[in-house]
Amino acid sequence: MSRMKKFNLPDLGEGLTEGEILSWLVKPGDTVTLNQPIVEVETAKAAVEIPSPYAGVVAELHHAEGETIDVGTPIITFDTTPGAAPSEEAPAAPSPAPSAESLAAVEIAPEDQPVEPGLIGGPAPGGRTSVLVGYGPKTVTAQRRPRRPAETPAAPLEDPELTLLPSIPDPLHSAAKPVRHGGLEVGRAAERAAEAASAPVRAKPPVRKLARDLGLDLASVHATGPSGTITRDDVQRAAQHATVTPLPTARPVAAAPPVASWDSSREQRIPIKGVRKLTAEAMVASAFTAPHATEFLTVDVTRSMRAVERLRASRDFAGTRVNFLVLVAKAVALAVARNPMINSSWDDARAEICVKEYVNLGIAAATPRGLLVPNIKDAGRLTLRQLADALADLVATAKDGKTPPADLSGGTITITNVGIFGVDTGTPILNPGESAIVALGTVREMPWVHKKKVRVRQVCQLAVSFDHRVVDGELGSRFLADLGAFLNDPETTLLAWT
Amino acid sequence: MGEMADGELVQLLTPEGELTEHPEYALSLTSDEYRDLYRDLVMVRRIDAEATALQRQGELGIWASLLGQEAAQVGAGRAMRQQDMAFPTYREHGVGYCRGVDPLRALGLFRGVDLGAWDPREHNFHLYTIVIGAQCLHATGYAMGIARDGKVGGDDGEAVIAFLGDGATSQGDVNEAFIFASVFAAPVVFFCQNNQYAISEPLERQTRIPLYKRAAGFGFPGVRVDGNDVLATLAVTRKALDDARAGQGPTFIEAYTYRMGAHTTSDDPTRYRIASEVEAWKLKDPIARLKSFLIRHEHADPEFFAGVESEADELAAYVRSGCLAMPEPAHSTLFDHVYAEGSAEIDAQRASFTRYQASFADGGVR
Ligand SMILES: Cc1ncc(C[n+]2csc(CCOP(=O)(O)OP(=O)(O)O)c2C)c(N)n1
Ligand SMILES: [Mg+2]
Numbered sequence: 104m105s106r107m108k109k110f111n112l113p114d115l116g117e118g119l120t121e122g123e124i125l126s127w128l129v130k131p132g133d134t135v136t137l138n139q140p141i142v143e144v145e146t147a148k149a150a151v152e153i154p155s156p157y158a159g160v161v162a163e164l165h166h167a168e169g170e171t172i173d174v175g176t177p178i179i180t181f182d183t184t185p186g187a188a189p190s191e192e193a194p195a196a197p198s199p200a201p202s203a204e205s206l207a208a209v210e211i212a213p214e215d216q217p218v219e220p221g222l223i224g225g226p227a228p229g230g231r232t233s234v235l236v237g238y239g240p241k242t243v244t245a246q247r248r249p250r251r252p253a254e255t256p257a258a259p260l261e262d263p264e265l266t267l268l269p270s271i272p273d274p275l276h277s278a279a280k281p282v283r284h285g286g287l288e289v290g291r292a293a294e295r296a297a298e299a300a301s302a303p304v305r306a307k308p309p310v311r312k313l314a315r316d317l318g319l320d321l322a323s324v325h326a327t328g329p330s331g332t333i334t335r336d337d338v339q340r341a342a343q344h345a346t347v348t349p350l351p352t353a354r355p356v357a358a359a360p361p362v363a364s365w366d367s368s369r370e371q372r373i374p375i376k377g378v379r380k381l382t383a384e385a386m387v388a389s390a391f392t393a394p395h396a397t398e399f400l401t402v403d404v405t406r407s408m409r410a411v412e413r414l415r416a417s418r419d420f421a422g423t424r425v426n427f428l429v430l431v432a433k434a435v436a437l438a439v440a441r442n443p444m445i446n447s448s449w450d451d452a453r454a455e456i457c458v459k460e461y462v463n464l465g466i467a468a469a470t471p472r473g474l475l476v477p478n479i480k481d482a483g484r485l486t487l488r489q490l491a492d493a494l495a496d497l498v499a500t501a502k503d504g505k506t507p508p509a510d511l512s513g514g515t516i517t518i519t520n521v522g523i524f525g526v527d528t529g530t531p532i533l534n535p536g537e538s539a540i541v542a543l544g545t546v547r548e549m550p551w552v553h554k555k556k557v558r559v560r561q562v563c564q565l566a567v568s569f570d571h572r573v574v575d576g577e578l579g580s581r582f583l584a585d586l587g588a589f590l591n592d593p594e595t596t597l598l599a600w601t
Numbered sequence: 602m603g604e605m606a607d608g609e610l611v612q613l614l615t616p617e618g619e620l621t622e623h624p625e626y627a628l629s630l631t632s633d634e635y636r637d638l639y640r641d642l643v644m645v646r647r648i649d650a651e652a653t654a655l656q657r658q659g660e661l662g663i664w665a666s667l668l669g670q671e672a673a674q675v676g677a678g679r680a681m682r683q684q685d686m687a688f689p690t691y692r693e694h695g696v697g698y699c700r701g702v703d704p705l706r707a708l709g710l711f712r713g714v715d716l717g718a719w720d721p722r723e724h725n726f727h728l729y730t731i732v733i734g735a736q737c738l739h740a741t742g743y744a745m746g747i748a749r750d751g752k753v754g755g756d757d758g759e760a761v762i763a764f765l766g767d768g769a770t771s772q773g774d775v776n777e778a779f780i781f782a783s784v785f786a787a788p789v790v791f792f793c794q795n796n797q798y799a800i801s802e803p804l805e806r807q808t809r810i811p812l813y814k815r816a817a818g819f820g821f822p823g824v825r826v827d828g829n830d831v832l833a834t835l836a837v838t839r840k841a842l843d844d845a846r847a848g849q850g851p852t853f854i855e856a857y858t859y860r861m862g863a864h865t866t867s868d869d870p871t872r873y874r875i876a877s878e879v880e881a882w883k884l885k886d887p888i889a890r891l892k893s894f895l896i897r898h899e900h901a902d903p904e905f906f907a908g909v910e911s912e913a914d915e916l917a918a919y920v921r922s923g924c925l926a927m928p929e930p931a932h933s934t935l936f937d938h939v940y941a942e943g944s945a946e947i948d949a950q951r952a953s954f955t956r957y958q959a960s961f962a963d964g965g966v967r
Contacts, residue, residue: 113659116867138654149869156658249962381872452805508871 378473618893676834768799828856
């Protein structure tokens with residue numbers, strides 16, 4: 104009996120092909136109990152903890168945090184009887200049975216009759232697999248099992264009685280006349296094949312549209328789909344060929360200098376997934392449901408910058424990081440208190456506007472996982488010191504890519520600090536569910552009229568986008584003016600407002 | 602989630618573990634009975650936790666967790682009498698447990714080694730139904746059938762209980778079932794676990810009025826019970842089943858509860874609900890409240906709780922080893938239950954498929 108047990112990354116969510124190791128919760132040498140969480144893995148669907156399948160001692164971690172690995176690859180080895188004599192080989196733990204089974208489901212149709220899209224076990228339109236409960240994942244290409252060499256004749260096609268599909272053909276995509284049999288409509292493969300040969304062009308409407316969009320004549324596309332249908336891939340392949348065909352060159356030049364070209368060989372294709380995909384969805388949802396309006400204000404923030412200097416030197420702020428953003432966070436919290444409606448959300452379902460008394464202050468952060476907006480919970484109740492600590496914490500966690508999901512939900516208003524990139528301002532898009540977002544530009548030395556003289560002052564641009572369904576121009580302007588007033592003269596406004 | 606007005610909700614045990622009274626639903630149990638309910642809750646949660654872990658370890662394809670809904674399921678399951686028939690969804694592992702169904706039956710389905718085809722007659726527990734709401738029609742038809750068989754009308758009559766979710770109330774099938782049940786006074790109880798979500802869709806997307814109020818429009822009583830209170834759920838479901846068996850027709854029960862986990866293991870609930878909501882529901886935990894009641898009123902001592910824990914450990918070990926030991930099914934079993942009496946057509950398909958499998962280098966053994 105081998106005591107070393109390898110554990111392979113299982114399919115954590117119905118048809119997933121890979122996962123990323125977010126963090127290891129154990130290290131080699133650790134003793135683990137059965138079902139003790141060992142690793143956090145993020146898939147296209149969720150970040151989940153995997154409980155240990157064995158009790159024993161961790162012998163080896165096969166992959167580092169941040170690596171994306173294929174389902175079925177060993178990720179960890181356990182010594183299940185530590186102290187016993189070492190054994191030679193370390194066979195993998197029984198491979199995850201269910202995922203193998205789900206692949207098998209895709210494979211049950213004979214080779215010449217692949218499962219048709221839309222049937223159970225086959226890819227559904229849009230490249231998703233039909234699943235039992237819940238939404239389906241993107242399809243996976245099923246690997247084919249090696250077939251036996253010809254000695255066993257491929258029986259199915261010879262006996263017409265045996266050419267029936269083991270699953271119910273989709274009548275929409277089968278030209279065969281259905282035969283009523285025992286309550287099931289069963290198409291005959293031979294008839295279907297004959298039909299397929301003479302049929303003109305067979306493709307589903309979305310595929311036809313794709314071809315149209317790409318300016319392709321479907322008749323010129325080689326069909327590889329079931330019953331001779333043209334698939335999305337066929338069209339894309341054809342389109343690629345069409346564009347890759349060399350452009351006719353008028354005058355061949357010896358040792359040609361780089362010719363201007365704009366074909367796909369000079370395009371980089373980045374899969375849209377993970378945080379990029381979520382961000383895109385959130386942005387589209389926000390931009391097209393909440394009518395945005397944006398207002399701008401240029402502010403002399405010299406006093407704020409001096410205040411930052413003084414706070415840094417103050418004993419009350421020893422050991423924390425004070426910067427301009429901390430004051431802006433405070434400004435937002437105070438301005439919200441003076442203009443509560445800005446901190447609300449539009450609840451379409453209930454036909455209500457939900458005004459929040461708490462400020463969960465989101466800070467847009469560029470992280471290794473992409474753009475994330477973790478928020479500081481109940482920031483309105485925090486002292487400046489606590490705000491500074493919370494911000495430092497949030498930024499550090501985000502930079503490590505370790506922001507927990509709870510920090511990402513429940514935000515009520517957001518600050519995006521585009522100033523760190525040296526730009527003056529932008530027109531930010533609302534974080535979905537929120538009614539306002541503040542963009543903070545870079546702080547520059549500028550000529551500025553100060554006490555009736557042109558002086559060099561530290562100046563910054565602020566922008567506020569708001570959901571115009573909830574926030575009128577007046578409220579938006581007041582909020583922005585309050586932010587400006589605070590950053591222009593934090594001490595006085597603080598005394599006046601609190 | 603808006604809190605309901607007082608009085609709407611039938612509750613017999615508060616989240617703090619204090620007994621309260623309700624004018625219509627009295628329940629007085631012996632210490633033994635209280636303890637049994639506690640044991641059921643703990644066992645059911647443990648089966649669920651082990652199955653969830655097995656999924657994460659690649660041993661199940663998917664699992665639909667009932668975490669948080671134990672009291673609703675145990676209350677309903679224990680309200681049933683031997684002769685009553687249950688029509689579950691895919692989440693009713695707790696009801697199955699109360700009926701005496703081996704938890705491995707459900708695991709077999711989600712491991713993909715069988716089609717979940719147990720004998721519904723064995724424990725009067727119908728097959729898991731994944732098509733949302735379809736079981737309400739099956740249950741109603743079955744109830745109309747037993748009424749016609751004359752099995753309804755006395756204290757020893759038969760009754761039927763259909764399980765459904767809040768999201769299912771939006772299905773046509775469910776509304777059709779309500780109409781048939783109402784018009785034919787079918788002996789069926791519609792037990793809706795309102796766990797506040799249909800995957801990611803919150804209750805607000807299903808209804809503008811409390812779900813239990815819908816029943817009035819169909820012409821039968823609707824009750825909202827605290828689904829995290831096993832005592833209230835037991836009392837309310839018992840009454841509804843007794844009404845049904847006595848020939849009084851259907852009742853709709855809305856067990857107000859919360860899905861503490863993901864919709865299934867393929868889902869990430871942090872994408873659509875906020876942590877504070879989950880935290881608030883933790884305070885209403887069905888097991889914690891019964892435990893504090895048992896302790897405070899000295900219905901149980903520390904040995905009892907320790908005993909239940911080790912019993913749960915044993916059950917978990919049984920579930921794990923049973924799951925890992927499940928045999929791979931023969932391919933041909935796929936064809937076994939298409940027709941009760943078999944058919945030449947199916948025989949031909951089986952033969953073809955067997956030959957096809959044999960054409961693989963590995964001999965079709967996987
Ligand atoms: C007819 C049908 N439509 C859609 C689905 C996909 N689906 C699976 S579970 C689910 C949500 C059901 O929600 P609910 O009725 O509240 O039950 P819960 O899962 O919360 O227990 C949906 C839409 C399905 N299984 N069947
Ligand atoms: Mg639900």
